[in-house]
Amino acid sequence: MKAVCATDLSAASEAAIENETCLECLGRIGVEKMHLVTVIPSNVHRGMPGINFEKRRKRALSRYRSVIEDAGFAVEIHVVRGTPHRRINGIASTVGADLTVVGSRGESPLVNRVIGSTARNLARTSxxxxxxxxxxxEAEVPDVxxxxxxxxxxxxxxxxxxxARAFxxxxxxRHATExxxxxxxRTPKDPDPENADGAARLASLASELEQWGIEIETEIRQGDPAAEILAAEAAYEPATVLLGSRGHSRLRRLLLGSVSEEIVARSGGNVLLVPPERKA
Structure with missing residues (x-):
């Protein structure tokens, strides 16, 4: 597997990329090669006096490269210009990546109403x-x-x-999941008010995972999907929430509100978001 690791060279990005346990987890699920990507925003001009942005970023990425190579991965570095989420997606497509990894400190409720963070834009378009x-x-020296x-x-x-694609x-x-x-x-629109079908379908999924020796719990909730998933996360305290994204049209990418975007913005832990299969 190939993974694109996007970084803005901040302390938060460094924490995500250099954490030994996180690297070990990526190795356990089959990641063998990392593509380290940093994007110089379009509004940062080459001619700004006294600053060589490409050279500085390549030097910083070289430090990350040494850590990741020592962990057993092959590494390739990309320093590009443009809109971050678009360039990250472009590189992921070009190199045939199986996964994109981005660190995020999360946002305040006010900031969550504004489009702009790379993580949230990637959630819409990955x-x-x-x-x-x-x-x-809040930490001065942040950690995952x-x-x-x-x-x-x-x-x-x-x-x-x-x-189903996310599942x-x-x-x-499963090589790293216990x-x-x-x-x-369940929402008011569900045709199964007694939850009988939902419970049976969860049981079917549970039996598949149990064949791999994974311990399973199941839970049916009722209400707003994003709010209930976040409540379940707070109670269960998983390392990562896994869910699928339905994807959006070009117009709807300008709007907030999907369950996947809310989870990415408000989750207390990690989120693994699986997008729809790309059409040929």
């Missing part, structure tokens, strides 16, 4: 599974919040086609 690695917000990325998972499903990620996650909470949130 062309491959996106791992948002949550970093401490939950190091064992895939040991304890929460999988949220609405039984849609793309939820398929356990084909590689416990999973399977969650389905």
């Amino acid at each position: 062309v491959v599974p996106l791992l948002v690695n949550r970093i401490e917000r 919040i939950r190091q064992h990325l895939f040991r304890r998972m929460l999988f949220a499903t609405d039984f849609s086609e793309n939820a 398929d990620a356990f084909s590689y996650l 416990e999973v909470l399977l969650v389905h949130v």
Whole structure:
């Protein structure tokens, strides 16, 4: 597997990239090569006096490269210009990446109403599974919040086609996963008011994971999907929440409100978001 690791060279990015336990987890799920990507924003001009942005960023990435190579990965460095989420997605497509990893400190409720963070834009537009690695917000020397990325998972499903695609990620996650909470949130639109079908479908998913020796719990909740998934996360305290994204049209990418975007913005831990399959 190939992973794109996006960094803005901040302390938060450094924490996500250089954490030994996180690197070990990525290795356990089959990642063999890392593409380290940093994007110089379009509004930073080459001619700004006294500053060689490309040289400074390559030097910083070289430090990360040594750490990651010592952990057993092959590494390639990319320093590019443009809009961060677009260039990150472009490189992921070009190199045939299986995963994009980005560190995020999270945002305040006010900032969450404004489009602009790279993590949130990637949540809307990522062309491959996106791992948002949550970093401490207030610490001067930040660290990752939950190091064992895939040991304890929460999988949220609405039984849609793309939820099934997200569940398929356990084909590689199982090598690092020990416990999973399977969650389905029933809404007023559900045709199954007694939850009989939902419970049966969760049980079917549980039996698949149990064949791999994974400990399973299941839970059916009722209400707003994003709020209930976040409540389940707070109670269960998984390392990572796994869910699918339905994807959006070009117009709807300008709007906030999808369940996946809310989870990426407000989750207390890591989030692994699986996008729809790309059309030929």
